[in-house]
Amino acid sequence: MNKKYSLTQGQAPLSRRRFVQGLGTAGVALSLSGLMGARAFAAGAEGSASVPLLKGTSFDLEVAEQRVNFTGVVRTATTINGSVPAPTLIWREGETVTIRVTNRLSVPTSIHWHGIILPFQMDGVPGISFRGIAPGETFTYRFKVQQSGTYWYHSHSGFQEMTGMYGSIIVLPAAGERFPADRDYVVQLSDWTDEDPMAVFAKLKHQSDYYNFNQPTAVDFAHDVSAVGVQQALSQRRMWNQMRMSPGDLADVSAETFTYLMNGTTPAGNWTGLFKQGEKVRLRFVNGASNTFYDVRIPGLPLTVVQTDGQDVEPVTVDEFRFGPGETYDVVVEPEEDAYTIFAQSMDRSGYASGTLSVRSGLTAIVPALDPPQPLTMADMMGQMNGMNHSGHGSMPMGQMKEMSHDSMPMDGMNMNHEGMNMNHDGMSMNHDGMSMNHDGMSMNHDGMSMNHDGMTMNHDGMTMNHDSRALAKPSQTVRHARTEYGPGTDMRVDSPRTNLDDPGVGLRDLSQSGLRPPGHRVLTLDMLHTIGGSLDKRLPEREVELHLTGNMERYAWSFDGLEFGQSTPVHFRHGERLRVILQNDTMMTHPMHMHGMWSELENERGEFVARRHTIPVQPAQRISFQVTADALGRWAWHCHLLFHMDAGMFREVVVS
Numbered sequence: 090m091n092k093k094y095s096l097t098q099g100q101a102p103l104s105r106r107r108f109v110q111g112l113g114t115a116g117v118a119l120s121l122s123g124l125m126g127a128r129a130f131a132a133g134a135e136g137s138a139s140v141p142l143l144k145g146t147s148f149d150l151e152v153a154e155q156r157v158n159f160t161g162v163v164r165t166a167t168t169i170n171g172s173v174p175a176p177t178l179i180w181r182e183g184e185t186v187t188i189r190v191t192n193r194l195s196v197p198t199s200i201h202w203h204g205i206i207l208p209f210q211m212d213g214v215p216g217i218s219f220r221g222i223a224p225g226e227t228f229t230y231r232f233k234v235q236q237s238g239t240y241w242y243h244s245h246s247g248f249q250e251m252t253g254m255y256g257s258i259i260v261l262p263a264a265g266e267r268f269p270a271d272r273d274y275v276v277q278l279s280d281w282t283d284e285d286p287m288a289v290f291a292k293l294k295h296q297s298d299y300y301n302f303n304q305p306t307a308v309d310f311a312h313d314v315s316a317v318g319v320q321q322a323l324s325q326r327r328m329w330n331q332m333r334m335s336p337g338d339l340a341d342v343s344a345e346t347f348t349y350l351m352n353g354t355t356p357a358g359n360w361t362g363l364f365k366q367g368e369k370v371r372l373r374f375v376n377g378a379s380n381t382f383y384d385v386r387i388p389g390l391p392l393t394v395v396q397t398d399g400q401d402v403e404p405v406t407v408d409e410f411r412f413g414p415g416e417t418y419d420v421v422v423e424p425e426e427d428a429y430t431i432f433a434q435s436m437d438r439s440g441y442a443s444g445t446l447s448v449r450s451g452l453t454a455i456v457p458a459l460d461p462p463q464p465l466t467m468a469d470m471m472g473q474m475n476g477m478n479h480s481g482h483g484s485m486p487m488g489q490m491k492e493m494s495h496d497s498m499p500m501d502g503m504n505m506n507h508e509g510m511n512m513n514h515d516g517m518s519m520n521h522d523g524m525s526m527n528h529d530g531m532s533m534n535h536d537g538m539s540m541n542h543d544g545m546t547m548n549h550d551g552m553t554m555n556h557d558s559r560a561l562a563k564p565s566q567t568v569r570h571a572r573t574e575y576g577p578g579t580d581m582r583v584d585s586p587r588t589n590l591d592d593p594g595v596g597l598r599d600l601s602q603s604g605l606r607p608p609g610h611r612v613l614t615l616d617m618l619h620t621i622g623g624s625l626d627k628r629l630p631e632r633e634v635e636l637h638l639t640g641n642m643e644r645y646a647w648s649f650d651g652l653e654f655g656q657s658t659p660v661h662f663r664h665g666e667r668l669r670v671i672l673q674n675d676t677m678m679t680h681p682m683h684m685h686g687m688w689s690e691l692e693n694e695r696g697e698f699v700a701r702r703h704t705i706p707v708q709p710a711q712r713i714s715f716q717v718t719a720d721a722l723g724r725w726a727w728h729c730h731l732l733f734h735m736d737a738g739m740f741r742e743v744v745v746s
Contacts, residue, residue: 130179130259130273140256140275140352141172144179146186150200152222152244152254153193159348159355162283166253167194167244173353174277174377175242175256182237182263188230190222197221200230201245202258203415203683204399204703207232209723212685214245217724217742221246237262238399239373239417241277248286251379251732255279259373260399267621268395268404270371270421274362277375278383278433278442280347286379290733293341297645300345303337303437303462337464338642338677339595341733342380344440349381351433351442359453360444362431364424370446371395372431374418379732382413382436382679382706384597387429387446388457392420394613400701403619408606410613411436411594413681415704415730422446428454436596436679438462460605463596465709470677472586472710560629563696564671564714569635571650574675578738579651580641583675586712588694590616594679594708616693618700624690625701626718630669634660638707638729638739640676645737647676647729653738660727662719662745672705673712680734681706684743686725689715704730719745 130142150169157166157173169175180186192198199221201213211232215221222228243255257275282289292299354360364370376383386392386409393406396419404421412418428447435441438459445453570582592598593612600606640647649657662668670689672682683704691699692714707713728740 141176143176148188151191152198167249173253177257179259180234181261185233191227192222199246204240214726241375251286255377257375271368273371275373277377279350280378280381282346293645300343340437349442351444356443376412378414383433384411385433398702401621407611407613413706415683428452430454469709472583574651578646579639583710620701624698628667630667632668635671638674647734647737647739649741654740659742659744671714674707677709679708681730683730684727686721691715
């Protein structure tokens with residue numbers, strides 16, 4: 090037997106806290122009475138926690154509470170058919186499914202079919218598409234399945250998703266899989282807290298960095314002094330303090346409260362998928378976490394990405410990928426050794442989920458150590474910074490920046506609002522009290538919410554731009570801040586965003602050069618994805634809708650254009666129109682943005698189609714665009730899929746009429 094493996098737990102030593110978090114092998118005892126999976130689909134190895142597989146066109150799902158134990162402490166979970174995760178549903182493209190959902194809770198519930206194209210009445214968002222499912226009530230979802238691929242479903246009521254109410258969906262293509270495999274596993278990642286989610290949220294509202302221990306320390310300051318000198322190190326630290334921001338704002342919630350799960354199993358529980366030598370194995374990765382971005386790799390085993398968000402892509406082989414809540418990636422692997430570790434570390438590097446691929450049950454491989462957290466760079470905060478487009482190469486961490494004080498930093502990179510601060514910005518005069526602006530001959534009155542410049546009309550509340558009804562071949566690069574961004578709910582505005590899709594993100598840049606990965610280590614980026622078949626609609630857009638992702642980290646406020654949900658009005662799409670949506674991230678955190686009901690066709694800065702998505706991650710200081718065909722009448726939700734961000738206000742309604 091290869092010395093690399095053993096029949097005992099082969100993981101790297103765990104800290105006491107990490108061991109406590111891994112006590113439970115599974116949160117609940119899963120019933121397999123409804124197992125109907127085809128032979129190619131597998132739930133896990135014998136003895137490993139298994140998720141029920143339900144196949145067909147008619148389903149009965151029951152939502153209830155159940156006692157669980159992931160960490161040595163018994164808590165209450167929200168379950169579907171007594172399972173965490175919920176049963177994996179297997180549908181077939183072209184068939185009509187009927188799903189009867191019965192609510193056994195004492196409060197209303199709902200199920201949203203994430204990424205599934207369906208009538209808005211079946212979308213499952215209380216207050217938007219239906220009233221919800223009352224206690225004791227059965228609601229019947231019925232719709233035709235018009236697509237294939239890997240998707241998932243979850244509650245859209247309160248924090249029920251966070252307490253266990255989520256599951257995966259596999260839609261079998263009518264014409265057969267384009268990339269067939271010998272074995273097929275769902276790998277659903279999630280996060281669990283023993284705390285009441287409402288209590289966690291309250292702590293964040295009171296102190297946004299309550300769970301964040303990636304803060305600058307005296308040791309970090311000493312390293313900065315060694316790298317750039319005392320004066321520059323002091324200047325950098327003073328700048329961050331004056332802005333009330335931290336280069337360690339990578340995640341709101343960490344392993345301080347979260348236990349990271351793979352198919353409902355803790356790292357010590359070691360979910361296992363079996364294979365035979367020479368087989369191709371398809372792994373359907375689903376990020377069902379409430380608030381966690383995961384960086385996924387299988388050390389020693391290349392990953393061939395064949396699908397994202399349920400849509401087949403031209404195969405691309407990488408060694409690691411990042412994905413946020415709501416996203417799915419299908420990869421095909423061809424294992425040659427006896428055992429491999431599936432390793433998914435959180436973006437803030439505070440913890441991980443893990444499992445094993447092996448030729449027999451009980452065999453394990455070494456679990457890698459967590460990477461050290463990497464701080465955000467100035468380009469993550471300020472964008473291009475005088476033309477410096479922040480890609481995966483040449484990023485500049487704080488310790489390598491040229492001396493830059495708060496008073497002298499280039500304001501063409503970022504525009505900040507701190508307690509009514511007034512600024513003079515490259516010849517643009519701005520008075521925050523009067524809300525008037527004059528810039529290079531362009532007149533704008535924020536109170537009137539109208540603009541006229543070279544024939545362009547703009548409504549700031551809806552951020553809708555019409556360019557004389559001309560087709561728009563390329564997305565606009567002109568940054569337009571809505572008047573509502575100039576308020577207490579917004580602590581920064583980016584004026585020179587980066588538009589690059591080739592950046593893997595903080596913590597994944599230049600890993601080989603830093604020695605954290607072997608030479609030639611490949612990390613997936615959005616520009617590497619190419620949906621097979623191209624765009625579904627070849628028309629050019631004739632309208633742009635621009636919205637900014639905004640927030641105030643100190644207040645833990647999140648919003649679109651500075652307006653939390655409840656303060657905003659719906660975004661209106663005309664039925665049948667082809668339009669471009671621009672999202673600009675004016676915050677220092679990455680947001681996975683999910684628009685219900687319609688495909689988001691991601692494009693590059695030249696307006697060229699990249700990939701069809703239902704959830705798009707937008708990095709700090711990044712401006713991305715996608716095209717939409719408004720072919721789905723009704724009311725739809727559009728929000729950040731970080732659950733606490735959505736609940737704090739980063740949610741908007743879209744009306745197609």
